[in-house]
Amino acid sequence: MIxxxxxxxxxxxxNEARTVQACIADALKYLATAGVDGEVLVSDNGSTDGSVELAQAAGARVVHAPRRGYGAALQAGIHEAKGRFIIMGDADCSYDFSQLQAYVERLRAGAELVMGNRFRGGIEPGAMPFLHRYLGNPVLSFIGRLFFRTSIGDFHCGLRGFSRDAVLRLGLVSTGMEFASEMVAKFALAGARIEEVPTVLRPDRRDRPPHLRTWRDGWRHLRFLLLFCPRWLFLYPGLLLASVGMLGFLALQPLFGLAFSMGSRVHTLLYMAAAIVIGVQAVQLALLTKWLGVVSGIVPEPPWLMRTKPLRTVETGLLFGGVLFLIGVLWSIGILYGWGSSGFGALNPAEGMRVVIPAVTLMIVGMQAVAGALFAGSAEICWRTVDRKRNG
Structure with a gap:
């Protein structure tokens, strides 16, 4: 028994042969000095420079991550860890593993995630590229705070501690650098107790470029933040656009007596229709993105999605979209009938488009709803099938 x-x-x-032993020595020093019952665990991700042998010689236990990637290595280590608490950090000497007491104290006091804050603790000269320090990290951290209603000041600090049981409950799936964002986002969405401690960032001592790629990994972090919380990118703008379009439709009706000529009213009506269509598309994309995240296990199912489960069926979506589409078709038939009753004579384009645009808009929105319902149903079936094969 372990x-x-x-x-x-x-x-x-x-491939951290140059620095891994120094990091292990610092961690072991902390455990001995603080009297903490612990271990140092190195999760190797395919090193070819002797890092494994050096880590074992320095007193660490080594496990091998079968998949490549920063997140994959951490997931393997988390599953193999013996500790009730885990403090993770890169083996490149950028963090001082002999100074972990603040993390341990917060974890013992009940925090489920303890984040380091490099901006409060200090960033030594040369430790962080200018673009990361003044653009990448501040922007992504601001987006994270906005999306997940948390006060974390440094979303991407590599030194962080957490409860092993709590992190396993989150079901983390990312294999790349975006694992850092997924962890914080899921802890925040779960309503976990998250705290921060000042952390010093030092220049790493590697003799090679870092694994982090500024634009590629920055985009992967942003993409996952948007996947976890699509409301700011799609839902809120979509609702605003659709609302403006609907209000515009109402305001441009003749009974409101607005000072528009018929021609300008029709052109404005066309733009209002575009606002409705684009807005509905954005809202639908937000809902589908959230739904795919839930089905795939990337994000937890929010309470509002649970409450609307009886309505979240393919049949409901088909019925709603079909009714809108049918109304648009019947309206169009009525327009055609009215034109026929007048002998299919010459049309006043402005007057005709005033009634055609709403009918066509209903048809487009209805078909969008039908397509969205079919896509959501197909995606769920495909994912469930893949999941059964993977687990069976």
Whole structure:
């Protein structure tokens, strides 16, 4: 039976021969000095430079992550960790593993996630590229705070501690650098107790470029933030556009007596129709994105989605969209009948378009709803099938 302990210091490793032993020595020094029952665990991600042998010689336990990627290495380490708490950090000497007491104290006091804050703790000269320090990290951290209603000041600090049981309940799936964002987002969505401690960032001591790629990994972080919380990118703008379009439709009706000529009224009506269509598309995309995230296990199912489960059927979507489409078709038939009753004579384009535009808009929105319902149903069936094959 594997003996458990209080703390696992976890270090993902990919060709860190130059620095891994120094990091392990610092971590072991902390455990001995603080009297903490713990271990140092290195999760190797396919090193070919002797990092594994050096880590074992320095006193660390080594596990091998079968899949490549920062997140994959950390997931393997988390599952193999013996500690009740885990503190993770890169094995490149950018963080001081001998200074972990603040993390341990917060975890012992009940925090489920303890984030380091490099902006409060200090960033030594040369430790963080200018673009990361003044654009990437501040922008992504601001987006994270906005999306997930948390006060975390440094979303991407690599030194962080957490409860092993709590993190396993989250069902983390990312294999790349975006794993860092997924962890914070899921803890926040779960309503976990999250705290921060000042952390010093030092220049790493590697003799090679870092694994992090500024634009590629920055986009992957942003993409996952948007997937976890699509309301700011799609839902809110979509609702605003659709609302403006609907209000515009009403305001442009003759009974409101607005000072528009018929020609200008029709052109404005066309733009209002475009606002409705684009707005509905954005709202639908937000809902589908959230739904796909829930079905795939990337994000937890929010309460509002649980409450609307009886309405979230393919049949409901087909009925709603079909009714809108049918209204638009019947309206169009009525327009055609009225034209026929007048002998199919010459039409006043402005007057004709005033009634045609709403009818066509209903047809477009109805067909969007039908297509969205079919897509959601197909995606769920496909994902459930893949999941059964994977687990069976």
């Amino acid at each position: 003996r458990s302990c209080e703390l696992t210091v976890l270090m993902p490793c990919l």
